[in-house]
Amino acid sequence: MDKQQYLDLIKNLNYHNYRYHVMDAPLISDGEFDRLMKQIQQIEKEQPDWISPDSPTQRAGSPASEKFSKVVHPQPVLSLANAFDFDDVLAWLDRIERIDARVRDSDFVIEPKIDGLTIVLTYEHGMLVQGATRGNGDVGENITANIRTIRGIPLRIPVDPNAIAAPEQLVVRGEIFLRKDDFEKLNELNIQEGGKSYLNPRNTAAGSLRQLNPAVTASRPLKLFTYNILQCSDPELDSTQMKALETLRKLGFPVSPDIEYCQDRITLKAAIDKLAAKRDLLAYEIDGIVIKLNDLRLAAELGSVGKDPRGAVALKFPAREMTTKLDGIGVNVGRTGVLTPYAILSPVEIGGVIVKQATLHNFDFIHERDIRIGDSVMVKRAGDVIPYVIGPIPDLRDGNQVPYQNPKTCPVCGEEVEDSKEEVAIYCINSACPAQLIRNVEHFASRGAMDIEGLGIKIVELIVNDQLVADPADIYSLTKENLLKLEGFADKKAENLLAAIENSKKQPLNRVINALGIRGVGEVMAETLASEFKSIDNLAAASYEVLTEIEGIGPRVGTAILDWFANEKNHALIQKLKQAGIKLEVTEKSPASTTDLPLNGKIIVVTGTLANFTRESIKETIQQNGGKNSDSVSKNTDFVLVGENPGSKLTKAQSLGIQIIDEETFLMMINLK
Ligand code: IVH
DSSP: OOHHHHHHHHHHHHHHHHHHHTSSOOSSOHHHHHHHHHHHHHHHHHOGGGOOTTSGGGTTOSOOOSSOOEEEOSSOOOOOEEESSHHHHHHHHHHHHHHOGGGGGOOEEEEEEESSEEEEEEEETTEEEEEEEOTTSSEEEBOHHHHTTOTTSOSBSOSSTTSOOOOSEEEEEEEEEOOHHHHHHHHHHHHHTTOOOOOOHHHHHHHHHTOSSHHHHHTSOOEEEEEEEEEESOGGGGSBHHHHHHHHHHHTOOOOTTOEEESSHHHHHHHHHHHHHHGGGSSSOEEEEEEEESBHHHHHHHOEETTEETTEEEEEOOOSEEEEEEEEEEEEEOTTOEEEEEEEEEEEEETTEEEEEEEOOOHHHHHHTTOEETOEEEEEOOTTSOOEEEEEOGGGOOSOOEEOOOOSBOTTTOOBEEEOSSSSOEEEOOTTOHHHHHHHHHHHHSTTTTOOTTOOHHHHHHHHHTTSOSSGGGGGGOOHHHHHTSTTOOHHHHHHHHHHHHHGGGOOHHHHHHHTTOTTOOHHHHHHHHHHHSBHHHHHHOOHHHHHHSTTOOHHHHHHHHHHHHOHHHHHHHHHHHHHTOOOBOOOOOHHHHTTSTTTTOEEEEESBOSSOOHHHHHHHHHHTTOEEESSOOTTOOEEEEOBSOOHHHHHHHHHTOEEEEHHHHHHHTTOO
């Protein structure tokens, strides 16, 4: 191979690198790429004096340095004035229109404001000769060795030999960033390896870029988008912003695909709204939208105010992340007794809302991220999600920060807690714990369990705090007098609740099992258990071996079931449920008995709201009494049960001459009145 062939090979490989890293459209396989790379390495070993600086082997070639040298930028690297809403944007246009009337008819380019770090790349005769940080805008740091490791940055332009020729001198500005998914992956890996957590893609990208050892930078999946030609020996290449972007693309630089041209102010507004709506869907973080006059000559003539050029403005999104002080860590107790920590924060405004508390996920999260009380922490609030703590800012520690100790006792009942070895969870195992009791009763009465309408969290809190119930079974002893003493209860409400409670006694065994709130036993598992064991007594007597033989029951749930039934208080609960008349066994429908059922074989359609039943419970009641519930009225329908505000089913029934019954009659039919 001669030297020219070697240089062609480099050009070829750099082009494939560009297809892969910039265009996301590779033309050759990874294997083929590796083969070409090996070929280059081999030649360079044989002919070391041929080695060209744009060879892909030269990306991570330099050793670590002591510190970065300073570089003076050929042009000041300017900043941008901020706008916070579209009115601010219009005010900016008004201001510059007063300076130059041509602004009135100007067109625009809008670009995502990438939340990364500015870099300045200098190319001479097509070769990358320098990469620098922005610094103070006049003087930056020379980070060429690090820049060269970033695969999306061309070492020589043009990358595509068929595109335009490179200008003799070119200085390009762009933003280095990490994609959201790459950041997540990197952070996971870092925490697994015991490193401290990174706060966000921007900080991580910044840290990665300013590494004295280029090998570290090379190991981070940094990306680049370019958006500005700072200096160019051919002024025609950037007469407008669209032209400049096109030039950058043609030369092989990565340019954001989310940039849009806007003919006038009306399309500008629409394009801004569209990009803002896309914010969360973008693969990278943006903190605003940059609006630029397309005519760069006009923009240059407008000059700048301090470091802010008049020809562009940054429409900033409200911040989603803020730092504030972690004043303390509170602990909530859930239904299963699981303890969850939450952050008590010095109040901070994030996106127009004052945030005082934030999620800390679980106790392991606190330790993994080394979050200490008194720390400055980064808090994020985005969209509908509950605000959460991202992590601490250790650099702001003053020595008064205290590492967090996991609770040894339940914050509500004071009993000792259990540190679950299998999960990242701590549990309060005292079933009489008021916090748990509230959640337990709420769960007991919930839709998928006993389905007691009107017994939501608020009422449950009232009856638990008034000590009317000490376990879920006590709701069956509630009286009208009890309820009337509670805030917000009058005759009707008390009667409705009592009727709903009474009605729940007919719930089938699977719902009762779900209602017990055994850890790991949800609706589906409860159905399995009901059909396997047929009664609570059988389930209570089941051994670990028998339980874990059932499909879907592993050691964790098996143990949880055993533990639950081993608890004395739960025995008492079951006894009380029995006495209250709750069905604790499956009622087998023997052929003889089905014919005895009051609604035997009858097809019933329900319309409107019923006083004593929910949609779910009426279906079940019909079935339990031998009837069939159907959704539509036909001539086969036996009768239509009509509640308040009936729908078109009533008219249909009338037209077909089907028997219509009210709720009272229905209750009599099933012998409840
Ligand atoms: S234009 C004169 N365009 O935002 C040109 N800046 O507050 C001024 N940025 O320091 C910059 N994306 O680091 C421009 N598409 C974009 C940008 C962008 C991110 C950053 C840039 C600048 C800051 C301005």
